[in-house]
Amino acid sequence: MKHQLVFGTLQLGLFAALLPGVAALLPGARPVSLLPGVTALRGPRSPRSSRLVGGLFDAIAQDPLGMLKNNLQQMSDQRVAQISHVMLRTDPAALAQRTKGECFELLSTWKEVIGDDPERFALCASERSECASKSRGGALGYNSRAQMSKQFNDIAFVEEAGRVYGPIETKDGLHLIYLHSCRGGDDFKKDVESQ
Numbered sequence: 001m002k003h004q005l006v007f008g009t010l011q012l013g014l015f016a017a018l019l020p021g022v023a024a025l026l027p028g029a030r031p032v033s034l035l036p037g038v039t040a041l042r043g044p045r046s047p048r049s050s051r052l053v054g055g056l057f058d059a060i061a062q063d064p065l066g067m068l069k070n071n072l073q074q075m076s077d078q079r080v081a082q083i084s085h086v087m088l089r090t091d092p093a094a095l096a097q098r099t100k101g102e103c104f105e106l107l108s109t110w111k112e113v114i115g116d117d118p119e120r121f122a123l124c125a126s127e128r129s130e131c132a133s134k135s136r137g138g139a140l141g142y143n144s145r146a147q148m149s150k151q152f153n154d155i156a157f158v159e160e161a162g163r164v165y166g167p168i169e170t171k172d173g174l175h176l177i178y179l180h181s182c183r184g185g186d187d188f189k190k191d192v193e194s195q
Contacts, residue, residue: 077145079184081156084138086110086124087131089173094130103174107167111176116163121178130173138178151175156182 088094088103110128114120125138133140145153155165155177166176 077157077184079157079182080142080144081148081182082142082180083140083148083152083156084118084121084125084178084180085131085133085140086121086129086138086176087133087173088128088175089130090169091173094173100174104167107174107176111164111166114164114176118162118178118180121164121176124176152177155179 086107088107090100090103110124114124122137122139126134128134129138131138143152143156145157148156149170151168151170152175155168156179159165159179161179161181164176164178167174168177169175
């Protein structure tokens with residue numbers, strides 16, 4: 001039986017005393033120091049979990065302060081953005097049909113035709129998007145910073161609402177994004193008080 005167990009960051013060392021006992025229960029498990037004063041327990045892993053968990057350890061090791069700042073920003077930013085998107089896949093199967101450059105040109109052309117019209121955007125998404133959200137006109141609903149990729153966050157929480165942005169590239173493909181609104185925190189409180 002393979003054991004896959006990782007304990008997250010340990011502040012104040014409360015769990016540190018338990019690590020040897022827990023490690024004894026899991027053959028091959030060993031404590032790993034992530035940062036000074038931060039210890040995790042790393043056990044034998046399957047190839048899939050090795051990629052997932054190994055990637056996490058690599059990200060922490062490469063830029064621990066950057067990862068901490070990003071996590072704090074995600075936890076402290078209470079805003080939500082309402083967005084829709086049109087996506088063209090860029091996985092190997094999709095790229096057998098057309099190049100990434102052709103996808104970029106298609107999205108750029110569609111962006112010109114759409115302008116900043118939300119109805120045209122929804123129609124384009126319904127007819128052309130390669131995402132399951134096409135049945136909803138590309139609507140992804142309300143999303144927090146933690147629910148979206150960095151590329152989507154850079155638009156949703158920085159740019160002006162009521163406009164089309166892109167094409168942008170994520171691991172899933174190339175996208176056009178329509179930012180309906182961004183609300184929350186102090187903005188949300190002001191909206192509630194004015195009603």
